[in-house]
Amino acid sequence: MTAIEVRGLTRRYSGGFEAVRGVSFEVERGEMFALLGTNGAGKTSTVEVVEGLSRPAEGTVRVLGHDPFAERSSVRPRMGVMLQEGGFPPDLTVSEAARMWAGTLTSPRPVEEALTLVDLVHRASVRVKQLSGGERRRLDLALALLGKPEVLFLDEPTTGLDPESRRNTWELIRSLLRDGVTVLLTTHYLEEAQALADRLAIMHRGRIVAQGTVSEVVDAYPSRISFVPPAGVSLPVVADAEPSGRVTVRTNDLQSTLHELLVWAHHNGVELSGLDARSASLEEAFLAIAEEAA
């Protein structure tokens, strides 16, 4: 069953700038879909329309079968949102902010339970203004989870978190996915998408330029072998040289190219210093897409 359906979404700002140009994707129930992209690619602009904060200029959006803008009251009780930048009154304590939010919800979980999920119980009586940036992100996540959402929107959820909190947040998101929650994530941490997402889309200048599972997106890009050869040798494979002397070989068949290279080096007694061979990663695919499109 489809939880989120976006068709030909275009968003225009009042100045006429098109931030999103004909974006389409679907997110199945219980799936995590990640939107990636450079700054200004249109991720947040897209997500805000899906959340129902604004009406699309063109195209249609359905969340759990409803129009999130026109039918806000039927969709909102079933979704949780963590904005890229959301705020709480600085002079409220953590538990006061959470209780206020719970009071606005149809069927909230206990405040204590939500704070436990994000590991903020020990900070419950601290004023919001005294929280660290990472703690504020976790409070925001706790509020997004307070309404026991079926669909969860996470816009850069781990920005500003230390590595341990980030891992804990990933674990929490995984357990939500196991419980059948649908998640739409935007992030600029590619490893986050790689670790969590079932499927993803890469956006660039308002368009989706690649979409699929992580391996579908990554497989379209070559693996890399790089090393520093001794000066003056001619290599058996095509390689790009950097001024530092390091060369990079791009290949769609990592195993045989690497084999060929190693056999050649062995026979000729050539040392390939700093040898590094790796399959394409999401990061490489991402950078290649950003470069191609630039």
Added chain:
Amino acid sequence: MRAVAVGQAELKLFWRNRTALFNSLLLPLLLAPVLYSVDADGVPLVVGLIGFALLMAVYYNLVTTFVARREELVLKRLRVGELTDPEILAGAALPSVVVALGQIVLYCVVVAVITGVELPARPWFLLLGVLGGVAVFVLLAAASSAFTRTVEMAQVTSLPVLMACLFGSGMVFPLSVLPDTLAKVLQYLPLTPVLDLLRAGWADGPVLKPLIVLAVWIGLGTYAVQRYFRWDPRR
């Protein structure tokens, strides 16, 4: 009422905000002797104090509250929750309105005891004036907040409404001392019809025209809020 949850949080914030406490609770105590010295009669005194409560406790407080919540990104956060837009505004306005209504009741009692003014003969006009006044100044505060970038700027952007109403609505001195044409124009200020209705609660006075002017202001305020209110900071 889900908006009450926001209102309760706002009430806590109100008690933690010294500026708001001073403006709403102490400033009227400084004004009372001035009004009393101008006219020792009970009705102008209580009408003036009610007008002042609407201006300071409702209007000025709420301009700063709306701007502060917008700049803190609180309004933006609330807007992705279950509350409707009017519920969010009502929740944010709730404590200021409650504090103002409490003050108004207190003024009525205290002034009645001190000056021995009789009970209002037509209390429904008094009630209509107070409720209409609250509605107008909540809406005007929300509209003014759209033109106010920071909490500090609220001191400047609220001045036109504050000054015009303070001196032009017959609160500090009666409009009858002014030239006729000017007095006629000033009848159309948002606070003037409110004060007219309050006076009509105690003594006879025209009510139809004030009611119409007040209704027009409520309409204009609603339009301005729908058209101009900003939920997130200008970036």
